[in-house]
Amino acid sequence: MQFLNGQPNYDLTYSDVFLVPGLSAVPSRMDVSLLTPDGIGTSIPIVVSNMTAIAGRRMAETVARRGGVVVLPQDIPLDAVERVVAFVKSRHVMYDTPITLSAHDTVGEALSLIHKRSHGALVVVDRDESPIGIFTETDANGFDRFAQLENVMSREVLTLPDGLDAQSIFERLSEARLNFAPVVDSDGRLMGCITRKGALRSTIYQPAVDDQGRLLISVAVGVNADPATRAKALARLGVDVIVVDTAHGHQDRMLEAVSEVRRHVKSIPLVAGNVVTASGTRDLIHAGADIVKVGVGPGAMCTTRMMTGVGRPQFSAVLECSAAARSLGKHVWADGGVRYPRDVALGLAAGAGNVMFGSLLAGTYESAADTVRDAQGRLYKESFGMASNRAVRNRTRTESAVERARKELFEEGISTSRMYLDEERPGVEDIIDQIVAGVRSSCTYAGARSIDELHDRATVGVQSASGYDEGRPLDTSW
Numbered sequence: 001m002q003f004l005n006g007q008p009n010y011d012l013t014y015s016d017v018f019l020v021p022g023l024s025a026v027p028s029r030m031d032v033s034l035l036t037p038d039g040i041g042t043s044i045p046i047v048v049s050n051m052t053a054i055a056g057r058r059m060a061e062t063v064a065r066r067g068g069v070v071v072l073p074q075d076i077p078l079d080a081v082e083r084v085v086a087f088v089k090s091r092h093v094m095y096d097t098p099i100t101l102s103a104h105d106t107v108g109e110a111l112s113l114i115h116k117r118s119h120g121a122l123v124v125v126d127r128d129e130s131p132i133g134i135f136t137e138t139d140a141n142g143f144d145r146f147a148q149l150e151n152v153m154s155r156e157v158l159t160l161p162d163g164l165d166a167q168s169i170f171e172r173l174s175e176a177r178l179n180f181a182p183v184v185d186s187d188g189r190l191m192g193c194i195t196r197k198g199a200l201r202s203t204i205y206q207p208a209v210d211d212q213g214r215l216l217i218s219v220a221v222g223v224n225a226d227p228a229t230r231a232k233a234l235a236r237l238g239v240d241v242i243v244v245d246t247a248h249g250h251q252d253r254m255l256e257a258v259s260e261v262r263r264h265v266k267s268i269p270l271v272a273g274n275v276v277t278a279s280g281t282r283d284l285i286h287a288g289a290d291i292v293k294v295g296v297g298p299g300a301m302c303t304t305r306m307m308t309g310v311g312r313p314q315f316s317a318v319l320e321c322s323a324a325a326r327s328l329g330k331h332v333w334a335d336g337g338v339r340y341p342r343d344v345a346l347g348l349a350a351g352a353g354n355v356m357f358g359s360l361l362a363g364t365y366e367s368a369a370d371t372v373r374d375a376q377g378r379l380y381k382e383s384f385g386m387a388s389n390r391a392v393r394n395r396t397r398t399e400s401a402v403e404r405a406r407k408e409l410f411e412e413g414i415s416t417s418r419m420y421l422d423e424e425r426p427g428v429e430d431i432i433d434q435i436v437a438g439v440r441s442s443c444t445y446a447g448a449r450s451i452d453e454l455h456d457r458a459t460v461g462v463q464s465a466s467g468y469d470e471g472r473p474l475d476t477s478w
Helices: 057-065 078-089 107-116 166-176 196-202 227-237 252-264 278-287 304-308 314-327 341-349 389-395 401-408 428-446 451-457 465-470
Strands: 017-019 046-048 069-072 100-102 121-125 131-136 180-184 190-195 218-221 241-245 270-275 291-294 331-335 354-357 379-383 417-420 459-462
Touching (some): 046 057, 057 428, 078 227, 196 428, 218 227, 252 270, 270 278, 278 314, 291 314, 341 354
Parallel strands (some): 069 218, 100 121, 218 241, 291 331
Antiparallel strands (some): 017 459, 121 131
């Protein structure tokens, strides 16, 4: 990467910079490969942060199916992690997991579940798990919440046989003028479900899978308990990437934790962070990290910079840390500061092998938080930072009342934030589409066919605040 008019002697955020178009021989965005260079197996450069309100099994399944990976939070009990990992590993690489109820269940039960996934439909099944009806939210109109689904559901069910390719599924649904269909095995039992758009996406995206063809999943471990023991347990569960995570990654305890985990888990990719300097990056790599997580304070739920004055503008942090990692044959993840697809492209241009974020995905059907309606009927989810008072209460629930109260005095994060679902893009896949389209286009402007080529060929300019504002679209006249 090079700067248009020389590198300035001050640090830069994503908003401070822009990519300059260059001579390109890449004919189309579809000629760009987004396979990530960090070697973990992701086919798009998206890692979902280990935030309790965001990273759960629905998010993990859906993101991995489209080529990214989700990091489960470090404060989830091991038995719960085991269930989530087993669930994600058992999911189909093309079909979504259906929401199911019986014909005798009620409209109220169905409405409480239907916003758990973006496909907007619930499959009614018989005792043999065969589909006998479809329920959507509009089917509830005119019925009370205690009506049984057998009196409300649509009984005209088009089922698709297992084994069809994505293009055939798309064509069948298009011909039938349907957006959703259950997928059944040879005995007529429900295997999954798929939407017309989901089938289309399956012709574009490559799932992130392990060497057995199962969806990828990652889990974080903290530094204050026994990280090596937990990491060994995670390895036994089949976790694909282990993330040793703490807010201040350049400290002795962190280096010791990374070394301990590396000694006990030798073959699994190990991520460690967070840091914002070349020296922090080198020290974590020498301790045993394959990938270093870069970013202190850029997250939307994080108040670290305002509380402590500590941090660093994210673009400059990624640029410096990635150069240090590359010199040692390793990689970095750019963690935080993503508000728009452009920020992902800029993180990759600065040298990141993957870009990590969470709050951008908090207001989606797949995030782990429950869906709530406000007084105006709009859907939202509550999100919170992982150093907030709320997160600390969750993390210290086994400690004494005094110890919990002491720790709750010191918070560096927002404890509650309403993240509204965008009516046009309410699902995580909708946001992935936006990001991937933007990054692919960025590559074509730079003449790059891969993420590594984007870093090599990118020319970056520095802009004023009004320069950034000039690039923002207007949805009303001025």
